Amino acid sequence: MEKTITSTRQVQWENVLFFGFTAFIALIATPIYIYQNGISLSEVLLFLFFAFGTGLAITVGYHRLYAHSTFKAHPIVHFFVLFFGAAAFEQSAVRWSAQHRSHHQFVDTDQDPYNIKKGFWYAHIGWLLFWHHETSLNNVKDLERNKLVAHQNNHMMLWGFVAGIFLPIALGVLTGSSILGAFFILVCARFVLIHHSTFSINSVCHMFGKSTYDIYASAKDHWFVAFLTNGEGYHNFHHRFPTDYRNGVRWYQWDPSKWMIAGLSKIGLTTNLRRVSRFTILEARLAAERQRVNDRLVGMENFSSLHNALDLLKEEHQKMKLTLEHWDHAVKEYQTILLEKGSKQSRELKKEALKKIRLARLQFRKHYSEWTEFISLHPLDLQRNLLIGSV
Ligand SMILES: [Zn+2]
Ligand SMILES: [Zn+2]
DSSP states (O other): OOOOEEEEEOOOHHHHHHHHHHHHIIIIIHHHHHHHHOOOHHHHHHHHHHHHHHHHIIIIIIIIIIITOOSEEOHHHHHHHHHHHHTTTSOOHHHHHHHHHHHHHTTTSTTSTTOGGGOHHIIIIIHHHSEEEEEOOGGGHHHHTSHHHHHHHHTHHHHHIIIIIIHHHHHHHHTTOOHHHHIIIIIIIHHHHHHHHHHHHHTGGGTSSBOSSOTTOSOOBOHHHHHHTTTTTBHHHHHHSTTSSOSSOSTTSOOHHHHHHHHHHHTTSEEOOOOOOHHHHHHHHHHHHHHHHHHHHHTOTTOTTHHHHHHHHHHHHHHHHHHHHHHHHHHHHHHHHHHSOOOHHHHHHHHHHHHHHHHHHHHHHHHHHHHHHHHTSOHHHHHHHHHTTOO
């Protein structure tokens, strides 16, 4: 496999000074400035606007549009995500995507630029401060074909200065801030918030949280990081299904990036939104749940009924898979009927098929609550139940 990143240990003074300076301004100078001068409503609103705008440009644009091509976008959307993405000062979309594609392809190895195996702080910011990464752009040739994307990559300093420094200061001054106040609050403090939120995906989300869809992946689902990063914290899901435009796949999971992509599709600004089927996702979740119990049982010493327990687990999992397949089949049957022209007969069939879906879904829910109860049994309870022959 072609090597895409070569990392060598070398202090990156530019980055050390940049991240050090912005952190100093954000954490020390800004609070002192606000204590002495107060903060106006327009400064708060502009801060939120730029924080949310640059954050979304990274998640919707750099990540889901460019790095993973999870949807297609109108040139207007390309312009906005490139503009506000440049305002985040996280490199160009091309370089960001090249490194991120390597992260997915070579996760947890030396070819992963933010390899969590090298420690929390390395994955968070150490990789940028103390390491030089020779990044090949061979894995992002598709992106460079887009003229606007290529322009942003070739004139990054200009895009970054206009979007990330000049515009916020100009809008700040126009709405009554001092140049210093706008620089502290709208530029430096926003940089620090956005940078460390993005970095948390690579550090926190590769160390803490839930392994909902793949128990062996270092990537985890972490709701608080999702809150900070417009939905990117559902990282276990994302690594398992990187081509899906959603990261928080369940309706209640905080994922404004997903809502924005779906919202823009309603007015034709985004198209070809890629989604993994609900059944494939549920299958992955069930497999992860089974594997977790399996490993816990195998890890127990002196578990006399181990083989019986593993067999039972396999049997229960099989039952769940069948219920899921049944539901999937009912949906497919309905979709086939939908493709037929609206004769009276197909209307009847449609009603019948919808009934089948409802029943299959109900059955799945019922079995899933039994399954949840079963997998949450303590191994000793399981052993006791096996000995008396029922669970
Ligand atoms: Zn990751
Ligand atoms: Zn990704």
